Amino acid sequence: MPFVQPRSDAAERVLASAQFISAHSGDVSVPEDGVRQAAQEIMGQMTRTGYSTAEWKKHALLPSVADSAALEWIFVADALNFSFWPTRARREEQYTVTLDGVAYRGYWSLCAAINRALREGIDMTDAQCLADMTLERLAHVFRTDDPRTQEPIPMLDDRLQVVREAGQVLLVKYGGRFANVVAECAGSAQRLVELVVRDFASFRDEHQFAGQTVCLYKRAQILVADVWACFEGRGLGCFDDIDHITMFADYRVPQALCHFGALQYSPRLRAHLEQSEAAVRRGDAPDMLPSGHPWEVEIRGNSIWAVQRIRQHILDAGTSVNAILLDFYLWDYAKEHAADMSAIPIHHTRSIFY
């Protein structure tokens, strides 16, 4: 009898955490009428645009070919996929990476920096390169070449620790390749999440809330989701339990969920977030929520729960969709409709988890 990898319930632990957080939240809620309305509106728009995994490779900066090099690219991108919100109000002063004449900010600045490094011969997809990374070299990778930019990429020191750890663990445990981590999960998305949070500490997105340890695993789950989407659910991206993966608790999708009415903040929390954004607009420091702050955990946990509730409404209406596609849709929607959402504040937390 061949050794069968033990199954994992990592994504189910995230869902249970989200439900627990939502049930014990005092300042964030998931209004059922907002969920119902959001489900109708989102499903209608997704149906019209034919939203599918095929959308993923349409993004200019993401790998366009689903091969083993794409796996290594996705790994380093999702190891660094955190904390891009700007502290400068004026767009031209915000951290920017320009590639092929296009200025990228936020998450896309990360992708542009990785692709620029690869073109310059800094192989960010090589585990030894990551393990040997220095602060000087990483600063070069994330340099901005626009003289108007007034801020560096946030959390550079943390990013250095993250890439060095990622490279070292890949070398020691997985022959230097993320493809070997994927091979070991034997087609289980939850097993892959489990392996990543077990072996790569920077992905271990766990917090104390209302006396319990809650698991949010945002970067570990989006890592699996990006593999699944890039390979369109086939070959190395074929996972028989992919529908267990939840929404990825970041700071951008909550904004879209508020816009659709599926997430609601208490007046005092809304006031705090608005005052912090007003401070940044004035040129002052944001009034940050520390990582693990109850309000931060409530926003993240209720976002996961809201997407789960939206998904259930859509399933009850007879249409199949998973939390990944809903999340990607909501994130892309938030980026495309940033102007319509400018009155909805994001929360300001510096965290390596999202």
Ligand SMILES: Nc1nc2c(c(CN[C@H]3C=C[C@H](O)[C@@H]3O)cn2[C@@H]2O[C@H](COP(=O)(O)O)[C@@H](O)[C@H]2O)c(=O)[nH]1
């Ligand atoms: N929930 C969720 N969070 C996501 C993504 C992505 C990128 N996914 C793209 C790639 C393929 C898909 O098709 C998506 O188009 C980044 N983030 C998070 O957002 C924040 C950055 O925001 P801003 O500063 O405005 O760029 C930061 O916390 C980052 O970790 C997502 O998809 N879902």
